[in-house]
Every structure is written in structure tokens, then in C-alpha cells.
Amino acid sequence: MTMRIAWFGPGPEAGGGSLGVATVTIQQLASRGHEVTVFAAGPREYTVPTSLAEIGNVTWNYVPVADRLSRLLQPRSRALDFLARQAMKMPAQRRLFRSMLAMHAKQPFDVIYAFSQLELPGARRDELLKMPPIVFHPGVHAAGELRSVARELKLVRSVRMAGFAALGLIVFALRARWQRRSLRTASAVIAMSERFADLIAQDCGVDRSIIQVVSHPITDHRPASSVKVGSRDGSPTVLGVYIGRIAVRKGVELITELSHRIATVDSGVSLQVAGSPSPWSDYRRLLTYLNPVNAAFVGPLRHDDVSAKYDEADFALVTSSYEPFGLSAGEALLRGIPVVATSEVGAVEGLSRPAAFIIPPADAAALQEAVVAVAETVRQAPADELRKTVIDMVGDRFSPAAFGERLDSALRSVVASRAASGPEAIPQR
Numbered sequence: 511m512t513m514r515i516a517w518f519g520p521g522p523e524a525g526g527g528s529l530g531v532a533t534v535t536i537q538q539l540a541s542r543g544h545e546v547t548v549f550a551a552g553p554r555e556y557t558v559p560t561s562l563a564e565i566g567n568v569t570w571n572y573v574p575v576a577d578r579l580s581r582l583l584q585p586r587s588r589a590l591d592f593l594a595r596q597a598m599k600m601p602a603q604r605r606l607f608r609s610m611l612a613m614h615a616k617q618p619f620d621v622i623y624a625f626s627q628l629e630l631p632g633a634r635r636d637e638l639l640k641m642p643p644i645v646f647h648p649g650v651h652a653a654g655e656l657r658s659v660a661r662e663l664k665l666v667r668s669v670r671m672a673g674f675a676a677l678g679l680i681v682f683a684l685r686a687r688w689q690r691r692s693l694r695t696a697s698a699v700i701a702m703s704e705r706f707a708d709l710i711a712q713d714c715g716v717d718r719s720i721i722q723v724v725s726h727p728i729t730d731h732r733p734a735s736s737v738k739v740g741s742r743d744g745s746p747t748v749l750g751v752y753i754g755r756i757a758v759r760k761g762v763e764l765i766t767e768l769s770h771r772i773a774t775v776d777s778g779v780s781l782q783v784a785g786s787p788s789p790w791s792d793y794r795r796l797l798t799y800l801n802p803v804n805a806a807f808v809g810p811l812r813h814d815d816v817s818a819k820y821d822e823a824d825f826a827l828v829t830s831s832y833e834p835f836g837l838s839a840g841e842a843l844l845r846g847i848p849v850v851a852t853s854e855v856g857a858v859e860g861l862s863r864p865a866a867f868i869i870p871p872a873d874a875a876a877l878q879e880a881v882v883a884v885a886e887t888v889r890q891a892p893a894d895e896l897r898k899t900v901i902d903m904v905g906d907r908f909s910p911a912a913f914g915e916r917l918d919s920a921l922r923s924v925v926a927s928r929a930a931s932g933p934e935a936i937p938q939r
Contacts, residue, residue: 512543513925514617516610516642519625521552521572524559525813526729526837528626528649533559534727535625535647538914539921540565547619549610551575551602571609573602595789596681604632611637620925621645628652628689628714635695643697643924647724651706652685653713654832658759661831665763669795678758678790690714698924700917702726703856706834722920725857727913728840748885750850751823752783753816754838757791761829761852764877766796768827769805771878779885781805781827784819820845824888825881828855831871839866843904846897848887850880857908863887864896865903 517539522532540546546568554574562568576598607630610622619642624630626649630638638644659666659678666675693699693714699721701707711718752765765783772779781804783797797807811819820826826842828851833839839849839857843865850867851858858866864887869876888896906912 511922511925512545513620513921514545515539515547515921516549516614516619516622517546517625518549518606518610518622518630519627521550521556522548522559522562524561526816526841528837530729531726531837532625533562534729534910534913535623535917536562536568537565538727538910538917539623540568541914542918543567544918545569547571547610547613549606551599551606571606573605575599575602593677593681600631603630607632611641614641618642621921623647623921629685629692638695643928644695645698645700645921645924646693646696647700648710648834649702650834651710651713652682652689654709654834655759656682656686658832662758665793665796666758666791669793671792674790674792686713696720697928698722698920700724700920702835703859705854705859706856709834722923724913724916724920725907726835726837726840727910728837728844728908729910746778746889748777748779748824748888749822750779750781750825750827750881750884751819752781752785752827752829753811753819754785754828755788755791756783756785756793756797757788758793759830759832760793761831761872762793762796764829764872764874765805765827766799767874768877768881769801771874772881773801773804775878775882777882777885779804779881782819782823783807784809784811784816786810816841820847823847824893825850825884827881828852828858829871829877830854833857840908843900844908846900848884848896848900850877850884861903864891865900 517536519532520529522536523529524533536546536548548568549571551573552575556572556574558570621642622644624644624646628646628648628651656679659675659682663675666672693716699710699716701710701721701723702725704723707718707721707723710716710721754760756762765781769781787794800807820842825848828836828839828849830836830852831854833855836855836857839851839855842849848864848867849858852871853868854871858868867880867884869880
């Protein structure tokens with residue numbers, strides 16, 4: 511059975527990150543013969559990725575997001591710029607939804623697949639109830655972001671971003687309420703991890719039975735034979751890297767504390783922190799407290815530099831207090847690099863040592879113990895043997911093909927359920 515799929519979300523891009531995953535979703539659905547109509551909004555200067563432009567059964571409806579107000583505000587106030595960016599997306603997404611309605615009226619879609627979001631702006635409830643099944647596939651949810659900001663208010667003040675915190679609390683509170691209402695019309699939700707599925711059910715009042723777990727794909731999916739062996743060359747120092755946002759909920763404060771803790775136990779571990787702040791949260795001030803003897807902040811990395819940095823590393827750190835998936839954890843694991851991660855990181859679910867050293871969130875003592883343990887593991891096992899073991903433990907959980915199969919199955923089951931049950935299957939929550 512082939513389907514007509516209305517794909518709704520941000521403009522897909524080549525490379526990594528969530529926009530790279532957007533590209534993979536379209537490629538995988540189209541490769542299975544489905545007719546995919548993309549409704550995307552994004553920057554005014556946008557080019558469809560070559561890998562998608564050449565696919566015959568993918569059609570495009572792209573609306574640029576107005577950015578004049580943002581460009582005016584950016585030099586004056588990051589807070590106002592953040593607010594303007596959020597507001598300017600709304601008109602573009604409303605236009606896209608109206609286009610989707612018009613196309614559905616002429617030739618009905620089988621399913622609406624909303625990627626990386628939990629809202630369909632511009633949609634009235636009575637219109638949604640006339641639409642085909644709606645499947646949301648979010649990257650985060652506002653209630654989780656809201657909880658993170660509220661939990662870290664003291665930290666936010668210490669980096670002199672209290673204004674951002676106040677703004678974030680308001681924006682995320684409003685979006686959390688909107689998302690809860692939007693999800694009443696969902697036929698299904700796709701979550702990237704079991705933990706994220708539980709949080710959506712808990713925070714948004716969604717029946718857990720309609721949430722299906724499909725792990726994210728990672729585009730740089732290299733087999734063991736092509737993984738470069740680390741360059742330790744017998745060095746007694748073990749290198750741990752953090753690559754990610756320097757922002758709220760990422761556990762940056764834990765890494766700063768870790769740099770001082772490991773110095774007291776002669777661990778032989780050095781740390782490197784790489785990344786940049788988010789558009790609305792900047793914790794780089796915390797990194798000035800890194801222990802200069804064993805830790806350094808190396809700044810932001812380009813995509814190619816990220817690969818090189820992981821190939822140098824002996825283990826990776828993912829210390830988030832809220833992380834529905836964690837692409838950085840998956841990228842490290844696919845290179846055979848052990849990961850020290852909190853139990854909130856979806857990408858490490860179901861894994862054990864030596865692939866994943868899992869700790870409770872916000873537990874500095876447990877982080878220190880795990881880092882000492884992973885360093886001992888690295889020293890005892892030959893680098894090539896350890897990396898192959900980690901890759902074997904990960905298996906195909908992050909492969910684009912496996913992701914495509916699971917996503918296709920999830921969408922088919924929703925469409926089949928609606929067809930079998932008829933109008934009474936339309937959510938009325």
C-alpha cells in the first residue's frame with residue numbers, strides 16, 4: 511500500500527542535526543513508493559537539498575519566514591530577537607496549513623506527518639477533525655523545556671541571563687498549553703525514546719498507547735571497518751569530549767565541576783568542551799571555571815571538525831537533564847566511542863557498558879565515578895577492539911534504513927486503523 515503523505519515541518523537540509531534528519535525522513539518515505547508533499551517553512555535564502563530535489567515522487571511547498579524584524583533586533587537584544595523569530599514562524603506555517611487544506615480538498619492525503627513539532631499553526635479544531643490522521647513526530651516538547659528552565663533558575667542568574675529565563679518561562683508555558691490542546695487531535699505520536707514517550711504522556715495528557723517509539727537515524731552511519739582507530743598511541747591520558755550546545759539543560763555545570771573532581775583522584779583524564787550557545791541560552795560563562803590543568807573549551811566546531819574530534823576521543827560526555835534523543839551520543843556510539851550519559855538521554859536506552867555508562871541526571875559524584883570507570887576500560891582494552899565492541903552493541907538502531915522501516919510501519923498502522931474504524935476513529939479528546 512502506497513500513501514499520499516503531507517509532510518509538515520522545517521526546511522530539510524543536508525548534513526547532521528534535526529534538519530538532516532528531516533531530509534532522511536523524506537528520503538526514506540519516498541524510497542518506499544509513497545507520494546510525499548512537503549510543506550516547509552524556513553530561511554528566505556533556502557535551496558532544496560540535491561538529494562531531495564531529484565526525487566520524482568516528492569513535491570514542494572516552501573514558504574520563507576519573514577526575518578526583517580529579527581535582523582533589526584538581533585544587534586540590539588538577543589531576547590527580542592528570539593521572540594521575533596518565534597513569532598515570525600507563525601504566519602508562514604499558517605499559509606502552509608491553508609495550502610495543505612486546499613490540496614487535501616482536491617486530492618485527499620492519507621496522513622499528515624508533522625515532523626519536529628507538536629503544533630499545526632493556523633488550524634482550527636473543526637478543520638483538523640476533517641483531515642486525515644495526524645501523526646506528530648516532535649524533537650522536544652515545551653513542557654520539558656519549561657521544566658528545565660525552572661530547575662536551573664539559579665544557574666541562569668549566575669550567567670547573567672535572568673531576562674532570557676523570564677522570557678523562556680513565558681514562551682514555553684504558552685507553547686506547553688498550546689501543544690497539550692493540539693495533541694487532542696493526534697491519531698499517533700512518534701517519540702524518539704521510551705523516556706520521551708513517557709514525558710509526553712505525562713505532561714501533555716496523551717494516552718500512552720498512541721505513542722510509538724522510533725529511534726532517530728544518524729546520517730553518518732559508518733560500518734566498523736571504516737571507523738578510524740583513536741590516536742592515543744599508548745598515551746596514559748584518556749581524552750573525554752563534550753560536543754553540543756552550551757546552554758540550559760545540557761549539564762554544562764556538571765562538566766565544570768567534573769574537571770575539578772577528577773584532578774583530586776589522579777584519574778589521568780583530560781576534557782575538551784566544544785559547542786556554541788542556543789539562540790536564547792548561553793552558558794559559556796560557566797566554562798571559565800573549568801580546571802585549566804585538565805580541561806579546555808575549544809569553541810564551536812564545523813560538521814567535518816566534529817567527526818575529527820570524535821575520532822580523537824576516548825569517550826564522550828552527554829550530561830543533559832532533559833534529552834529526548836541526543837544526536838551527539840548516537841554519533842559517538844557509531845564511531846565506537848563509549849558514552850557517559852544520564853538516564854535522560856534517549857539514544858543510550860537499552861545499552862550497557864562498555865558502550866554506555868549511564869548515570870542519574872544532575873549527579874556530580876556519579877559522573878565522576880563513571881568517568882573513572884570508562885577511563886579504566888579504555889586503558890585495559892585495545893582501542894580497535896573496544897570500538898568494534900561498542901559498534902556491535904549499537905547494531906542498526908541508528909541506521910537510516912532501519913529508521914525508515916519503523917517510520918513506514920508506524921504511519922501505515924495509523925492509516926489502516928482509520929480505514930478500518932471509519933469516522934468514529936477520529937480523535938475527540
